[in-house]
Amino acid sequence: MNRTYLKLTLDLDFILIAITAPLKDYVLCHKINTRLNLHFEKIEDHEIFFNIDEPAWSFSKYYFFVEQGDVEYYLISNRSSDGILIPEMANVDFFIIIKEFIDKEDLDYLLTSLNKLPDIQVAAKIDPTKLKSKENLVI
Numbered sequence: 001m002n003r004t005y006l007k008l009t010l011d012l013d014f015i016l017i018a019i020t021a022p023l024k025d026y027v028l029c030h031k032i033n034t035r036l037n038l039h040f041e042k043i044e045d046h047e048i049f050f051n052i053d054e055p056a057w058s059f060s061k062y063y064f065f066v067e068q069g070d071v072e073y074y075l076i077s078n079r080s081s082d083g084i085l086i087p088e089m090a091n092v093d094f095f096i097i098i099k100e101f102i103d104k105e106d107l108d109y110l111l112t113s114l115n116k117l118p119d120i121q122v123a124a125k126i127d128p129t130k131l132k133s134k135e136n137l138v139i
Helices: 025-036 104-116
Strands: 014-020 041-048 057-066 071-077 094-099 122-126
Touching (some): 025 071
Antiparallel strands (some): 041 057, 057 071, 071 094
């Protein structure tokens, strides 16, 4: 009997920024919007199915789109009442996912600006391919 195998590859072509900030999601989003002149808006929650027999876990998600360059920004909470999105990074409160191209200068400016916000303890770029639970970040 012949067997057919299906190989799936995750689309991890994005920039991932981890943020540690003991704030509610909407408060952090407001501070980022006002201080960095961005326009994150709340969208439908990011849902992850960990088990077929159980309901999905929901994590709050915000979205911002820059027409010049077609860059998409997502701000996703790492915690919800259901659990932790990326368990191996339990000390991280939020993730910013940047899809499409952003140049190094813009990324450095964003990281520097985030780290200057008084309520953010740390904001750092992370390689998503090195995460054990990387599939939870696929949007």
